[in-house]
Amino acid sequence: HEDSLRYYCDTCDESICRDCIMLAHKDHKYNLIADSFTKHKEALEKCLNPVKGKIEGLKKVLSALAEREGEIRERGEGVLEEIHEMVEEMIAVLHQSERKLTEQAKRVTDAKLKVLSEQMKSAEMSLSILKDVEDYVEQSLKTGSPQQVLRSKKQMMERMSEVTGGINVEELHPKEKADFVLSKDIKSLHHIGDIVTYSSTALQQCRVKKIDHITPAGKAVSFSLSMEAPDSSVLCVPLSSLRCSLVPVGKGDEPIDTTVTTTSTDPGVYRIQCNPSTSGTHTVKVQVCDVHLEDTSLVIPINPYLDNITPVRTVTRLKRPWGVAVTDDNML
Known part of the structure; x- marks a missing residue:
């Protein structure tokens, strides 16, 4: 180019001279460099703008990732x-169990040793008596004259018969045996828990398995x-992650708040208590973390607010059993 590049060819997308x-x-199609620059700068x-938008989005993502980390x-x-x-x-409970088992083992051991000790005393006493009789008879035979021995023969025979007759050697055999053992039950110690992750995807596949033990208590109703x-395993979640509410079917959408509790005896079984305003079918809504499980239904068979029912009219002409139906609004 002999001249300066003062123009820009839009067709070829390059700078050109005159x-x-x-x-x-x-x-x-061409324009001056300055005019083309302004136009292309705007483009x-x-x-x-989308690049900047992505940058801002990624910054937020990185911030969220750091926060989640x-x-x-x-x-x-x-x-x-x-x-x-x-x-x-568990260690504290094990120490408590150790003390309990130790005391139990000592009681069993002491009880058995006490029986053996009494048997041993009885056997030693019997042995002492027999030894005394034996020594007396042998001494008489060794040192006594024939006349003395014959004179005391009857007495010695009676004494030996009396002593031997009063001792039952078979009864003095050990009554107790070393037949006590430790019955171990440590299966649960080999598996004391799991680390469970409650991802939204996994929770969406969970469901309410069972609702039972509906128990009225005054104006409150509880169920498990x-x-x-x-x-197919039982889902156990912290109480802080579980929400439950009841909605009467066909009687408004206002949910009934509940109180959720659990017991150490039934892992995975939660006790729900609420104060329903009416009987009939209710929708049970369960939320674990931020995931709503599929709704299920519960029938509350009684109206807790009908404490005293006064008959409006007594039918006296019925002479045989008749079926009686009660609607949800308590009409016969």
């Missing part, structure tokens, strides 16, 4: 602390609830 306009770029800035590390430390506390509790994991 001679190029008349030769290689004849009939092409580039417009194309840059902190939460996971904190949860991991919390779980390790829970494991330590659980093991410490258990959940099933995808592998």
Whole structure:
């Protein structure tokens, strides 16, 4: 180019000089460099907006990832602390069981040794008596004159008969045996828990397994609830992660709050208590963490608010059993 590149060919997307306009770029669309720069700058800035949007999005993602990393590390430390506390509790229980078993073993041992001790005293006393009789008779035979021996023969015979007759050697054989053992039951110690992750995907496959033991208590009603994991095992979650509410079917959408408790005797079984305003079918809504499980239904057979029922009219002409139906609004 003999002239400076003061123009920009939009057709070829390159800078050109004045001679190029008349030769290689004849009939092409072109503008001054300054004008083309302004136009293309705006286009580039417009194309840059999605890039900036992605950058901001990725910054938020990185921030969320860092925050989640902190939460996971904190949860991991919390779980390790829970494991330590659980093991410490188990060790305390084991020490308590050790003391209990030790005392039990000592009681059994002492009881058996007491019986043996009494038998031993009786045997030693009997042996002493027999030895005395034996020594007396042998001494008489050794040192006494024939006249003395014959004179005391009857007395010695009676004494020996009396002594031997009063001692039953068979009864003095050991009555107790070393027949006590430790009955071990440590199966549960080989598996004291699992680390369970409650991912949304896994929880969405869980379901309410069973609702039973519906128990009225005044104006409150309680029932037990258990959940099933995808592998058909009982789902156990912390109470802080479980929410449950009841919604009367066909009587408004206002949910009834519940109180959820659990017991150490039935892992995975939760006791739900609430104060329903009416009887009939209710939808049970269960939420684990942030996942709603599939709804199930529960029939509350009584109206807890009908404490005293006064008959409106007595039918006296019925002479045989008749069926009686009661609607949800308590009409016959």
